[in-house]
Amino acid sequence: MILNQLHSIGDILFCEPIFRNYWQRDGVKPMVPIRDHLFWMSEYIESANFIKESDAIKAGMDLEC
Numbered sequence: 001m002i003l004n005q006l007h008s009i010g011d012i013l014f015c016e017p018i019f020r021n022y023w024q025r026d027g028v029k030p031m032v033p034i035r036d037h038l039f040w041m042s043e044y045i046e047s048a049n050f051i052k053e054s055d056a057i058k059a060g061m062d063l064e065c
Contacts (some may be wrong), residue, residue, distance in 0.1 A: 002012050007035075008038075009038060009041070010016065012032075012041060012042060012045070012047065014032060015032075016034040016045055016048075017034065019045070019048040020047040023048070029048050029049045030048050031048070031049050031051055032048040032050050032052060033050075033051045033052070033061065034050050034051070034052070034053060035052075036052045036053055036054050036059050039052050
């Protein structure tokens with residue numbers, strides 16, 4: 001599952017309970033592409049697998065909403 005949430009710190013913190021719910025319910029962490037300058041948050045939020053936006057684009061992920 002990929003949750004596309006690229007905007008700001010507040011959006012990521014707001015969505016963290018959603019990430020945690022999927023992780024606890026399904027046993028799989030959602031993939032969350034985030035802006036490169038926010039990637040430091042991945043050290044503090046363990047309920048999702050964060051992917052840098054630039055890496056997601058290089059991998060060919062469609063990040064358009």
